[in-house]
Amino acid sequence: xxxAPRHTCVHGILGAVICLCLLPAGLAHAFSTVVIDAxxxxxxxxxxxxxxxxxxxxxxxxxxxxxxxxGKGVKTVMTRTDDTYVELSDRAGIANRHEDAIFVSIHFNAxxxxxxxGFEVHHRSKKGLALAQCIEKCMGExxxxxxxxxxxxxxxxLRETQATAVLVExxxxxxxxxxxxxxxxxxxxxxxxxxxxxxxxxxxKQ
Ligand SMILES: [Zn+2]
Numbered sequence: 001x002x003x004a005p006r007h008t009c010v011h012g013i014l015g016a017v018i019c020l021c022l023l024p025a026g027l028a029h030a031f032s033t034v035v036i037d038a039x040x041x042x043x044x045x046x047x048x049x050x051x052x053x054x055x056x057x058x059x060x061x062x063x064x065x066x067x068x069x070x071g072k073g074v075k076t077v078m079t080r081t082d083d084t085y086v087e088l089s090d091r092a093g094i095a096n097r098h099e100d101a102i103f104v105s106i107h108f109n110a111x112x113x114x115x116x117x118g119f120e121v122h123h124r125s126k127k128g129l130a131l132a133q134c135i136e137k138c139m140g141e142x143x144x145x146x147x148x149x150x151x152x153x154x155x156x157x158l159r160e161t162q163a164t165a166v167l168v169e170x171x172x173x174x175x176x177x178x179x180x181x182x183x184x185x186x187x188x189x190x191x192x193x194x195x196x197x198x199x200x201x202x203x204x205k206q
Pocket of ligand 1: 039040046047054107108
């Protein structure tokens with residue numbers, strides 16, 4: 001499809017990799033706020049495998065993403081900042097209160113097939129697809145591990161959010177090797193950095 005983003009990558013000053021996504025006209029995001037949604041929380045632990053609990057990992061990556069984006073001068077809102085349960089509709093409601101926002105939900109994955117691994121970004125709209133592809137591309141450059149192709153998903157939190165919304169599955173904690181990576185703070189920082197790079201790469205010049 002001609003609407004698919006074209007990607008390129010350049011090496012910036014000091015050897016830092018800058019991730020670029022060249023989005024077609026109309027698919028760049030002129031957002032002012034990033035709503036960061038740490039999945040699950042409180043009474044809802046999400047999946048738990050190999051000594052890891054999804055809700056804790058989601059909050060950790062969300063906090064790291066929040067710090068990176070704030071450091072870049074981007075306004076952020078977190079749907080939860082501690083181990084509390086927030087209804088899915090309330091999470092979407094938080095996003096819907098902010099004009100010019102994008103919504104990024106952070107999750108980890110699990111499968112009965114323990115050989116499945118990798119990160120992926122899901123979407124539910126055309127603009128969501130463009131943002132998801134940017135984030136996947138930039139995560140692929142920042143993160144060790146397999147990149148999977150996210151797809152269209154009718155998740156409630158994406159359906160009820162009016163803003164451009166994506167859901168990042170950071171990796172399968174049911175996979176022993178990936179769980180070991182996810183237990184490492186350096187890996188979680190790389191996940192957050194990859195997501196941040198994708199968000200910033202998708203941001204249009206305002
Ligand atoms: Zn989840």
